[in-house]
Amino acid sequence: MTKPSKRIVFSCGGKGGVGKTTVATAIADFYAARGIAATLFDCDTENKTRGSLSHYYPAAGKLDIRTERGLDQFIDAALSADSPVALADLAAGSGRDTFQWFDTMFEGLASADGIRFTAVATITSAASSVESLFSWAEALRDRVRYLVVKNHVAGDDFGYFERTEPGRAFLAQAQPAVIELKARAREIQAELDNRGLTAAQALAADATRRGPILHGGTARIRAEAYARQIDNALESARHLLLP
Numbered sequence: 001m002t003k004p005s006k007r008i009v010f011s012c013g014g015k016g017g018v019g020k021t022t023v024a025t026a027i028a029d030f031y032a033a034r035g036i037a038a039t040l041f042d043c044d045t046e047n048k049t050r051g052s053l054s055h056y057y058p059a060a061g062k063l064d065i066r067t068e069r070g071l072d073q074f075i076d077a078a079l080s081a082d083s084p085v086a087l088a089d090l091a092a093g094s095g096r097d098t099f100q101w102f103d104t105m106f107e108g109l110a111s112a113d114g115i116r117f118t119a120v121a122t123i124t125s126a127a128s129s130v131e132s133l134f135s136w137a138e139a140l141r142d143r144v145r146y147l148v149v150k151n152h153v154a155g156d157d158f159g160y161f162e163r164t165e166p167g168r169a170f171l172a173q174a175q176p177a178v179i180e181l182k183a184r185a186r187e188i189q190a191e192l193d194n195r196g197l198t199a200a201q202a203l204a205a206d207a208t209r210r211g212p213i214l215h216g217g218t219a220r221i222r223a224e225a226y227a228r229q230i231d232n233a234l235e236s237a238r239h240l241l242l243p
Contacts, residue, residue, distance in 0.1 A: 005114040007243040008078055009087045012121040012136040016092035018129045019151040019181060020122045022189075024089040025056045026181075026230040027120070027241065029200040033231065036242070037083035041074060044091040053089040055196045065094060071101040079113060084243035095132075099139040106143050117144040118240045122181070125155040134166050137174055146176035147240045149233075152183040177240055179233035184226055188219050199227040 009027060011020045021044070031038040040060035042053040054060040065071045065088075078086035090098070109115050119140060121133040137146065150158050161167045170176075191213045192202060202214050202223050213219050234241065 005243050007085045007116050009118045011090050012119050018122045018124050023122045023149050024053050025198045029198050030234045038085040038087050039081040039083045041088040066097050119144045120147045122149045124151050125157045127160040130161045145240050146174045147237050148176045148178045149181050151181040177237040199223045
């Protein structure tokens with residue numbers, strides 16, 4: 001009997017501070033809103049309390065993939081879980097370990113277990129974040145599908161991604177899905193982060209957990225808009241997120 005396919009979605013853990021975990025939590029919200037069972041892994045061991053996936057989703061398993069056989073343990077856990085999807089938020093600087101692992105393990109896993117990989121790259125207008133994506137794509141090649149999230153937090157000019165020779169080559173060869181994450185008001189995003197809530201979770205939380213800032217008025221309207229915008233964007237890339 002053919003094994004059912006399993007989708008493993010992981011962040012390209014390159015440059016920090018680009019909104020990688022914001023995107024990872026939005027993907028977790030995407031699965032939760034649709035009743036899709038997903039196993040979550042928080043692989044950002046540098047940020048132990050706040051700002052990592054387990055801060056918003058405490059059920060996410062904490063795992064250091066940079067230890068010996070760390071990525072093997074992640075894949076074993078993802079395969080043994082009774083869910084069709086695994087989502088991992090990788091730490092910044094985890095590229096070398098991931099690249100070596102793919103070179104060694106990909107062919108056997110893809111043929112034997114029917115695993116599909118999606119690499120999620122969050123970029124900003126800063127060239128360094130785009131260069132990180134290009135480094136990952138050069139190493140992973142066509143062994144994964146790519147979802148690129150343009151985070152407008154630092155501005156709206158993504159020319160280094162869209163209009164340079166490396167950018168055009170990546171778009172032509174990888175044919176990624178490209179979506180937008182609109183800029184968010186800093187005060188509201190900071191309140192969400194402090195309370196360990198995504199925008200979608202804040203809308204469902206009780207007043208005590210939301211706190212006074214997110215309880216009503218324009219802040220709540222903005223939170224609704226944030227949740228709706230990223231969910232609609234992810235829906236357009238559902239073929240890369242579902243098994």
